[in-house]
Amino acid sequence: KKKLLLMRGRLVWMGLRKTIPRMSLVRPVVIPRSSIQQSYVKLFRENADNHQIKIDDDIEKEDIRNIGIIAHVDAGKTTTTERMLYYSGYQNVVGNVDDGDTMTDYMPQEIERGITITSAAITFPWKNKRINLIDTPGHVDFTFEVERSVRVLDGAVIILDGCAGVEAQTKRVALQAKRYGIPMVVFINKMDKDGACAQQTIEDIQMKLKLNPIKVQHPVGSGNMFSGVIDLIESELITFDQEDQGKQVIRVPIDASHELYDVLTTEREIMIDAIASLDETFGDMYLEEVPFTSQDIHEAIQRIVLNHQGVPVFVGTALRNMGVQPVMDAMVRYLPNPKLVRPPLTDDGSALTYKLDSDPFVGFAFKVIHDDNMGPLTFVRVYSGTLKSRSQLFNASTGEMDRVLNIYQMHANLPQAISKVGAGNIAVLVGLKTVKTGDTLVSKLSKHNPPILSSIQIPSPVFIQPIEVETSTDESKLVAALNQLVREDPSLQVTKDEDTEQHLLHGMGELHLDIITDRLSKEFGLSFHRDKLFVAYREGLVSPLKHQSINFERSTNNKNYAADVSLSLLPISVDDTAQTDDCNHLTQHLIEYDPKVILRGSMRTKFEEGVNAGLMRGPLRGFPLHGVRVRVHSVSFPDDMPNDLASMSVFLAAHTLISKSLSKHSSNMILLEPFMDVHVTSEPHYIKSITHDMNTRGGQVLDFSSSGISQDSSIHALLPLRSMVGYSTDLRILTQGNCEFSMQLFRYDEVSSTDIDDS
Numbered sequence: 180k181k182k183l184l185l186m187r188g189r190l191v192w193m194g195l196r197k198t199i200p201r202m203s204l205v206r207p208v209v210i211p212r213s214s215i216q217q218s219y220v221k222l223f224r225e226n227a228d229n230h231q232i233k234i235d236d237d238i239e240k241e242d243i244r245n246i247g248i249i250a251h252v253d254a255g256k257t258t259t260t261e262r263m264l265y266y267s268g269y270q271n272v273v274g275n276v277d278d279g280d281t282m283t284d285y286m287p288q289e290i291e292r293g294i295t296i297t298s299a300a301i302t303f304p305w306k307n308k309r310i311n312l313i314d315t316p317g318h319v320d321f322t323f324e325v326e327r328s329v330r331v332l333d334g335a336v337i338i339l340d341g342c343a344g345v346e347a348q349t350k351r352v353a354l355q356a357k358r359y360g361i362p363m364v365v366f367i368n369k370m371d372k373d374g375a376c377a378q379q380t381i382e383d384i385q386m387k388l389k390l391n392p393i394k395v396q397h398p399v400g401s402g403n404m405f406s407g408v409i410d411l412i413e414s415e416l417i418t419f420d421q422e423d424q425g426k427q428v429i430r431v432p433i434d435a436s437h438e439l440y441d442v443l444t445t446e447r448e449i450m451i452d453a454i455a456s457l458d459e460t461f462g463d464m465y466l467e468e469v470p471f472t473s474q475d476i477h478e479a480i481q482r483i484v485l486n487h488q489g490v491p492v493f494v495g496t497a498l499r500n501m502g503v504q505p506v507m508d509a510m511v512r513y514l515p516n517p518k519l520v521r522p523p524l525t526d527d528g529s530a531l532t533y534k535l536d537s538d539p540f541v542g543f544a545f546k547v548i549h550d551d552n553m554g555p556l557t558f559v560r561v562y563s564g565t566l567k568s569r570s571q572l573f574n575a576s577t578g579e580m581d582r583v584l585n586i587y588q589m590h591a592n593l594p595q596a597i598s599k600v601g602a603g604n605i606a607v608l609v610g611l612k613t614v615k616t617g618d619t620l621v622s623k624l625s626k627h628n629p630p631i632l633s634s635i636q637i638p639s640p641v642f643i644q645p646i647e648v649e650t651s652t653d654e655s656k657l658v659a660a661l662n663q664l665v666r667e668d669p670s671l672q673v674t675k676d677e678d679t680e681q682h683l684l685h686g687m688g689e690l691h692l693d694i695i696t697d698r699l700s701k702e703f704g705l706s707f708h709r710d711k712l713f714v715a716y717r718e719g720l721v722s723p724l725k726h727q728s729i730n731f732e733r734s735t736n737n738k739n740y741a742a743d744v745s746l747s748l749l750p751i752s753v754d755d756t757a758q759t760d761d762c763n764h765l766t767q768h769l770i771e772y773d774p775k776v777i778l779r780g781s782m783r784t785k786f787e788e789g790v791n792a793g794l795m796r797g798p799l800r801g802f803p804l805h806g807v808r809v810r811v812h813s814v815s816f817p818d819d820m821p822n823d824l825a826s827m828s829v830f831l832a833a834h835t836l837i838s839k840s841l842s843k844h845s846s847n848m849i850l851l852e853p854f855m856d857v858h859v860t861s862e863p864h865y866i867k868s869i870t871h872d873m874n875t876r877g878g879q880v881l882d883f884s885s886s887g888i889s890q891d892s893s894i895h896a897l898l899p900l901r902s903m904v905g906y907s908t909d910l911r912i913l914t915q916g917n918c919e920f921s922m923q924l925f926r927y928d929e930v931s932s933t934d935i936d937d938s
Contacts, residue, residue, distance in 0.1 A: 252317035334514030341375030425500025517603030540564035578781030584610030640685035717805035718797030793837025
């Protein structure tokens with residue numbers, strides 16, 4: 180593989196380096212990164228047949244691993260991924276986040292900020308297995324990126340900062356992985372930092388993540404003295420040759436004469452006890468004093484991982500090239516192949532019954548991005564059957580036919596053509612025109628009563644950014660650009676203010692919306708005015724609106740629409756919301772059907788789209804409704820009505836009925852505001868000032884804690900989001916930059932009468 184990069188004045192080709200003397204440059208030469216990227220793409224495509232990663236279309240399912248890297252922001256996910264690519268032989272140069280030349284962080288916004296914004300999929304070999312790896316974002320504003328990645332994974336590696344332990348976003352992404360039943364291993368990173376403590380981090384794993392940690396490695400030294408790890412399973416000292424950036428792993432047996440023997444025996448006994456307590460088979464061997472081998476230990480750990488009973492814990496420092504290869508070994512040894520994972524759930528809560536190899540094609544579209552040359556690229560996890568290029572597909576979620584032109588294996592943002600993709604794999608389909616995130620795709624042979632896989636939960640936006648352009652030409656360009664961005668990122672919602680004619684961008688946070696507007700400006704070349712950011716409030720029901728009915732009829736463009744709908748709107752109490760781990764689903768709305776109501780496939784999808792459309796705009800201030808359960812009593816339409824007219828009829832009837840019912844009973848509505856779960860970590864002498872600032876913002880401090888790892892103090896509080904605009908900047912000023920802060924949506928509460936005028 181040949182990769183073109185500009186690194187510190189050198190022109191670097193993968194496999195060939197040529198240094199350009201700095202003094203030979205008469206004047207500075209600026210090469211746009213886009214030009215470098217285009218050259219990279221061109222070279223990659225021209226040399227695809229000679230690429231080191233041979234794509235075997237008929238690879239055995241047992242040899243596939245679909246793995247995600249998940250963690251809090253700045254824990255070292257991308258740095259660890261770069262080492263994996265280097266050690267696997269995928270690339271011959273290690274990328275660096277600070278230099279902006281990593282394989283998986285390719286967006287200009289990622290390079291400028293040094294953070295991961297969008298999930299990137301990449302395929303590489305390790306120990307005769309194929310690893311389909313997804314590097315996910317760690318910032319809370321991009322939680323949806325993690326959600327849709329975790330949805331299609333078979334296993335995950337949680338990366339922890341050895342100094343910070345389990346941080347707020349780590350808890351959230353681990354909860355996401357648990358919800359989908361994803362087996363996990365843990366890598367404690369940054370053991371070379373002062374204050375790093377593996378034991379304290381392991382205690383964090385048990386207390387905060389509610390996981391049973393199995394310490395399979397013990398660090399040798401810490402901070403600047405960190406030099407390697409003790410393999411407690413094989414009883415070996417592992418070091419990493421820094422002459423080749425840790426690529427050569429050196430293993431030395433630890434016998435009774437070794438200086439680390441006492442540490443090994445103590446820590447190994449602790450590990451054996453932990454395994455015996457979690458795995459019955461190994462526990463019986465241990466209690467009966469049956470001799471066991473390292474292979475017996477490995478098999479026991481695999482059973483524990485696959486049964487979600489515990490997580491093996493590894494230690495190292497990716498930046499200093501130590502400890503990554505054992506994690507890669509764990510990925511293929513402990514995490515499951517597609518045959519070992521439970522089948523995905525369908526929209527009715529039952530498991531998919533199709534078999535991996537023998538049944539027709541079933542795929543799940545979990546991501547769509549736009550490529551300037553190829554158009555929409557649809558990322559698909561294949562759950563059964565095989566798909567070939569030029570095949571027709573049926574979108575079971577929408578009832579539409581579509582055609583796949585080409586199939587690619589993605590290497591971050593670089594495609595490699597393949598002829599087909601089989602069950603258990605992740606690939607990109609080109610040519611699909613209308614597919615969106617969460618759609619189920621099946622072969623055309625399965626279009627009659629096809630399975631529909633459960634979709635992806637889209638979190639509620641919490642901030643709104645108004646923007647406006649000056650000319651009608653820019654207006655049409657802006658609409659096209661926003662449509663593309665919404666298709667790529669469903670956590671972005673766009674509405675239009677009927678009074679000001681401004682476009683309202685609904686996003687997950689200040690950073691999320693900043694990235695979106697930056698892309699509109701730089702990527703799409705649009706000039707626009709940004710108005711003041713404001714909070715995305717919600718509206719709620721005080722009491723039920725029972726048995727609302729409509730006999731809907733409308734004629735438009737020589738088409739006659741007609742449908743009868745009866746339903747009830749029921750509030751879900753705020754107290755119930757507070758008891759959930761995540762209140763976002765309450766804005767997705769719960770739709771229940773009386774037993775006599777029969778709606779299937781695309782008809783049911785269209786009806787529910789109408790329900791959700793009606794609940795998107797409340798009568799008080801036009802904000803979406805929150806915490807509403809919709810009970811559907813009856814839906815009917817003329818028997819002789821064509822299917823397309825019937826689908827649109829039930830959509831329009833549901834939308835119209837709910838909109839009119841809410842307007843008629845506006846006195847039964849309340850305005851709700853988002854409250855955020857906030858964690859701030861800083862040096863102890865700043866805590867008093869931070870607490871006072873939180874109180875002035877209307878916050879409620881829940882508890883204080885001290886980290887046994889970094890010696891910093893933490894504050895956990897609830898604050899109304901309206902008081903949090905610009906908080907990160909204010910906090911940095913207050914603490915002179917010595918702080919970390921994260922927040923996520925906790926619940927919606929009624930806006931107090933004293934605050935309504937300011938809302």
